[in-house]
Amino acid sequence: MRLQAVGVTLGYGDRVIVDGLDLGIEAGTVTTIIGPNGCGKSTLLRALGRLLKPSGGEVLLDGKRIDKIPTREVAKVLGMLPQAPSAPEGLTVADLVARGRHPHQTWYRQWSSDDESAVGAALAMTGLADLAERPLDELSGGQRQRAWISMALAQGTDLLLLDEPTTFLDLAHQVEVLELVRHLHEESGRTVVMVLHDLNLAARYADTLVAMRDGRVIAAGKPHEVLTEDLLLEVFELEAKVIDDPVAGTPLVVPIGTSAARRQAV
Numbered sequence: 001m002r003l004q005a006v007g008v009t010l011g012y013g014d015r016v017i018v019d020g021l022d023l024g025i026e027a028g029t030v031t032t033i034i035g036p037n038g039c040g041k042s043t044l045l046r047a048l049g050r051l052l053k054p055s056g057g058e059v060l061l062d063g064k065r066i067d068k069i070p071t072r073e074v075a076k077v078l079g080m081l082p083q084a085p086s087a088p089e090g091l092t093v094a095d096l097v098a099r100g101r102h103p104h105q106t107w108y109r110q111w112s113s114d115d116e117s118a119v120g121a122a123l124a125m126t127g128l129a130d131l132a133e134r135p136l137d138e139l140s141g142g143q144r145q146r147a148w149i150s151m152a153l154a155q156g157t158d159l160l161l162l163d164e165p166t167t168f169l170d171l172a173h174q175v176e177v178l179e180l181v182r183h184l185h186e187e188s189g190r191t192v193v194m195v196l197h198d199l200n201l202a203a204r205y206a207d208t209l210v211a212m213r214d215g216r217v218i219a220a221g222k223p224h225e226v227l228t229e230d231l232l233l234e235v236f237e238l239e240a241k242v243i244d245d246p247v248a249g250t251p252l253v254v255p256i257g258t259s260a261a262r263r264q265a266v
Helices: 041-048 071-077 093-104 113-125 141-154 171-188 199-205 229-236 259-265
Strands: 003-012 015-025 030-034 056-061 078-081 159-163 191-195 208-213 216-221 238-244 251-258
Touching (some): 003 041, 015 041, 015 056, 041 191, 071 078, 093 113, 113 141, 141 159, 141 171, 171 191, 199 251, 208 229, 216 229
Parallel strands (some): 030 191, 078 159
Antiparallel strands (some): 003 015, 208 216
16 A cells, blocks of 8 residues: 555544544555545545644555654655645746755755756646746636646655645636546556545546545445445435446436435425
């Protein structure tokens, strides 16, 4: 396993969000975590990215405890984008992407031709080379998300953690960002772990779905194995039909109504 949570317990203060969770992320796959609001998806992703220390259990990166690996070494192999990241006003796309090279620099090794090449390659991969000198706040939502992904790519990592990368985007830009993520995976075999709310997009772009509720993993596996009518009822309290997507052949959720609403109507 490339990344593992072993008996992980997570929370904030005295509040436990995730309790004794086990999860394995296989190398070279796209894994998407789904679940209702407040179930612990983003909290788990923060722990996998070493942004939140477990109060119990451990997170393993390539078989080693991630908290025992030097921060700079983790940053060379793992890139994480939090929910709705922000940047200083007036920062250009190129300046933002260049920040991804910080883990590779020391007091005796400053900016080099290797860094320049890495930034150029990241911009090219995300289709932003022509916008390199544009201020980030002048871009569309989809372009900004691509710029943040470019920064993570410039780190030179082959493991990306993305927390709700499609938040606040319209459907066209959501698809644009997820197509980019899938392309990066297919071109270079990158391992990607995402948190998404849209179940149909999650099913279309993931190799593996992980369904969570109340800080626990309820199911994990291929989209057709996980996204069933019984699971939707158990995890989301959603009554729905699951049919085949006529375009992608992946599961397509057609909502009927929530079980809570139906109980109130009786």
